[in-house]
Amino acid sequence: MPRQPLRIGNGAGFWGDNLDAPYLLTRDGRLDVLTLEYLAELTLAILSHLRSKNPQAGYVGDFPDLLQRLAPHLAQNERVQIVTNGGGLNPSACARACGAILAGSHLGDLPLGVVTGDDVLGRLSEWSEAGVNLSHMDTGEPIAPVMERLVCANVYLGARPITDALLQGSRIVVTGRVADASLTLGPACAAFGWAWDDWPRLAGASAAGHIIECGAQATGGLWHRWDDVPDLAGIGYPIAEVHEDGSAVITKVEGSGGLVSRGTVAEQIVYEIDDPSRYRTPDVDVDFTTLKLYESGPNQVKVSGTTGRPPSDTLKLAAVYRDGWTASGLLAVVGRGAEAKAHASGWILLERLRRAGCQFADSLVECLGAGCVVPGVLRSPGPAFEIVLRVTVRDPNRAAVERFCREFAPLVTSGPSGIAGYATGRPSPRPAFGYWPALVPRALVDSRVEVRTAGEWARSALS
Amino acid sequence: MSHDPGFxxxxxxxxxxxxxxxxxxxxxxxxxxxxxxxxxxYDEACYTWLRQHLTEHVVADYFRPLGIGAVQRYELPNILAFNFVIEDALGGGASRSLRLDSQGKALGVALLELRVPGRDAPRGTS
Known part of the structure; x- marks a missing residue:
């Protein structure tokens, strides 16, 4: 008898996504697995900034908060598992925080697995000295000039350690950087016992993972006919029913808002990919050009026929380096000639800074409402009567960027007429980061799995 | 009454x-x-017509003001889709770009305003 499909719901597409979505998905979604994908390309850099102020920080704090809300449900529903990359740069600290919350909710016996090994920052100089090529994978530039400024360097791990953690009994698996699709493939492999060279099945579940990884983007978010999407305010987050043969049905919680159709799923398949015949994950090279989409019911799209090939023997490394400071401020400019006034105001602001001795490595004046979002490509005909002026700078010198932040207020009294909106506050300097992708030999990377009970994780906080 | 943007x-x-x-x-x-x-x-007819007319060259020309690099088009006839990959489209990438839309989220909507050079286009079924 064929095994029941595995219902995997993804309740977060990035850190900062809707706080209620994963709760509602777990409460109403009849899930076997809840996944939470929190880590965009630069999220780890932001987490490293937080960890530099507090060694116990560096993970996604939304996740322990969510567990607090989900604890009663986890106690009642013995089945649902949670897999998340919310451990960020500090999965063990995340597990300790989660352990304390679970132990406080009478769930101290709940097994919680932690996957580490993705964080390779401490190994880069050794690799570099040993001749490992860490050049930028797009530009070919050598890494040496940014090596001293690296704040994080993480390899994308695959599904295997997640599967291992689940097979060792984990109800919750906390990871750092793993490939987004692996969050879905890991539990599918644990449930179905697929071989790690069963390329069509691995590819099928990975395609499902790719479709649901950005949350509501698969269920009617970003849809061009947004005004036809039922109850966008109550949009349901996506569920992939992964079948034993590797096919999947993409759907959402019955009765929730949003839309799952061939169109919404097709658009998400081509979201943030390169060559669609070779979507690379650590687990499998997925071929999206072979799959078929079929509307099997209202808000149900069957994804079948996905094929895959063995992955390469390299893993993607995503490193981030400090690149000075940046800040950005906004003011509204209204009335006749708003665009000219906004341009002039931006120039005046930068000119005042120049006369004060502040030059910037990079600066940009944007007139939002006058075609500056996609500059030179798309703009409305005729003059705008309202423009949002946005001025942004980046420079290695923090003091210069701080001075920039103070230069907005004077424009309200000493610039052209019709400038409004300073009450929204002075901008503040933020660290700027550069992104450094590279490919490293798979053999250099070791992932580790550690499963303990929530209570044990909580007590480890004291040591 | 639809409003036609300028270019x-x-x-x-x-x-x-x-x-x-x-x-x-x-x-x-x-x-x-x-x-x-x-x-x-929207349908097979649109896909077939676009396959001929929505070329890499046309897309590159449209986005040239952004200072982009090469454009590569991939075809997914199974889902009637194309994937256009555009080099150097983001003014340094999400981390370094000073642009408001440093992640290129608006490029898709902008591309939909392109008038695709070609005659006898099918009627979409949107």
Missing amino acids: AHESHGHPLFPRLGDLAHARSGDKGNRANIGVVA
């Missing part, structure tokens, strides 16, 4: 050419300093 490129404003948004829908995003735009045709 920096006169050649793309030709009213006899079909607006891409009448033949397809799209979404866009980033990978490093590359952007990609997934374009999904």
Whole structure:
């Protein structure tokens, strides 16, 4: 008898996504697995900034908060598992925080697995000295000039350690950087016992993972006919029913808002990919050009026929380096000639800074409402009567960027007429980061799995 | 009453050419300093017509003011889609770009306003 499909719901597409979505998905979604994908390309850099102020920080704090809300449900529903990359740069600290919350909710016996090994920052100089090529994978530039400024360097791990953690009994698996699709493939492999060279099945579940990884983007978010999407305010987050043969049905919680159709799923398949015949994950090279989409019911799209090939023997490394400071401020400019006034105001602001001795490595004046979002490509005909002026700078010198932040207020009294909106506050300097992708030999990377009970994780906080 | 935007490129404003948004829908995003735009045709006829007319050259020309690099088009006939990968589209990438849209989220919607140079386009079934 064929095994029941595995219902995997993804309740977060990035850190900062809707706080209620994963709760509602777990409460109403009849899930076997809840996944939470929190880590965009630069999220780890932001987490490293937080960890530099507090060694116990560096993970996604939304996740322990969510567990607090989900604890009663986890106690009642013995089945649902949670897999998340919310451990960020500090999965063990995340597990300790989660352990304390679970132990406080009478769930101290709940097994919680932690996957580490993705964080390779401490190994880069050794690799570099040993001749490992860490050049930028797009530009070919050598890494040496940014090596001293690296704040994080993480390899994308695959599904295997997640599967291992689940097979060792984990109800919750906390990871750092793993490939987004692996969050879905890991539990599918644990449930179905697929071989790690069963390329069509691995590819099928990975395609499902790719479709649901950005949350509501698969269920009617970003849809061009947004005004036809039922109850966008109550949009349901996506569920992939992964079948034993590797096919999947993409759907959402019955009765929730949003839309799952061939169109919404097709658009998400081509979201943030390169060559669609070779979507690379650590687990499998997925071929999206072979799959078929079929509307099997209202808000149900069957994804079948996905094929895959063995992955390469390299893993993607995503490193981030400090690149000075940046800040950005906004003011509204209204009335006749708003665009000219906004341009002039931006120039005046930068000119005042120049006369004060502040030059910037990079600066940009944007007139939002006058075609500056996609500059030179798309703009409305005729003059705008309202423009949002946005001025942004980046420079290695923090003091210069701080001075920039103070230069907005004077424009309200000493610039052209019709400038409004300073009450929204002075901008503040933020660290700027550069992104450094590279490919490293798979053999250099070791992932580790550690499963303990929530209570044990909580007590480890004291040591 | 629909309102027709203007264009920096006169050649793309030709009213006899079909607006891409009448033949397809799209979404866009980033990978490093590359952007990609997934374009999904409304039906087979639209896909076939776009395969001939929505070339890499046409897309590169449209986005030239952004200072982009090479454009590569991939085809997914199984889901009536194209994937356009655009080098150097984001002014340094999500981390370094000073642009408001440092992640290229608006590029897909912008592309739908392109008037695709070509005659006898099918009617989309949007």
